[in-house]
Each structure stands twice: as C-alpha cells, then as structure tokens.
Amino acid sequence: MDFVITFSENEKAFVAKVSGDIDAYHSATFKQKIIEHMDNIDKKIIAVDLSEVSYIDSAGLGAIVSLIKESKKHEKEVVLLSLQNQIRRIFEMTKLDKIIRTEDTIEEV
C-alpha cells in the first residue's frame, strides 16, 4: 500500500494528512516529512490527520512520540485528527492519549 502525506494549511493549523500504515517501513518517512516542515510553519498547531490511517505499530507510536519532542523544541503543538476506532483504542491502551491532544475534526482544533 502506498504511503502519502499531503500538506495544507488553514487559518488555525498546518495540516499533514497521512494515507497509509504508520509502521516500521514508513515511520521514518512520516517523522522526517513533518519535521522538515517545522521550521517553515508559522502556525502554532500542526494537525496530523489520521482519517486514512488504519494501522500503526510500535515504530509508528515512537515516531509520534518523537514528533511531540520536536514540536516542543519548535514551540508548536501536534494535534491528532480523526482517528479511526482501532487507532483510538491503541492510543487509549498505551495511554498516549494523555500526552497528545486528539480531536475528531479540524474545526475542533
């Protein structure tokens, strides 16, 4: 399956929409592509749209944890958007939902 990240921006946030699995094969790309943009983003919020992500493994979770670190360095906040149910469950079980904000839609960011 292809792995694609599409970037856009609205009034409030820089949006990175991910399509594909965030797994051992793609987690480095996922992280790098988003970090690459951090220096050039003037928005304070980086919204990562996960509506088209149906699988994430521990490498992917680690990549998200790294994003939290990088965003803090850049004085930005990463917000995860539109998690599918199985992805939401993983965030709840790992307690990662305690350290990263998740929202249903971009309007709620």
Place this chain on the structure above:
Amino acid sequence: MDFVITFSENEKAFVAKVSGDIDAYHSATFKQKIIEHMDNIDKKIIAVDLSEVSYIDSAGLGAIVSLIKESKKHEKEVVLLSLQNQIRRIFEMTKLDKIIRTEDTIEEV
C-alpha cells in the same frame, strides 16, 4: 555493541536489566523478550533497569509504549529504573514520563 537482557526477581518485582542501545535494531528483541515473560510472572511490577542503556531512539520509545499496553493487558505495571541523564531528558521532552513511572533504584519501586 551487544544487546543483552538479564532477568531476575526480588520480593516486589520482576526485573529486566537491559544492556545496550534500545534502537531500531534491538527494539523488537527488547519488547518480545519482556512480553514473553509476562504470562509467567506472578509479580505485579515489571521493573526495566535502564542503568546500562545510554541511547534510545524512536523505535525504542515505541517499544516502551507497546510494553505499557501489554502490561495493562496482563494487569501489570512497567516501571523504568535508573535512567541515565540523557535518557531521562528524552522521557521528559517526549512527556513519556507522564505515562510511565520512573524510579532511581529498585528499593523505590
């Protein structure tokens, strides 16, 4: 550098002492070796001694997040022990210290 996990037990906890980097090369081994034991451990606490770990990357952080999930399934708690300063900083920066207990010594577990 070699990657070794040594298992032991005291009155309070099952202890997994890790020597080596918890990185992309070793994170799967790290996770599997500890999860393998979970069914057979009668102690409620699994202490992961990191005193001989000087490097952890995002794959390693993901593996630790997975351990949190697995320990919850097994009704156990993972506690990280004796973090070196650079490792402690990574846990603080990524906010993972908010979702996993860390202690200086096994006596404090």
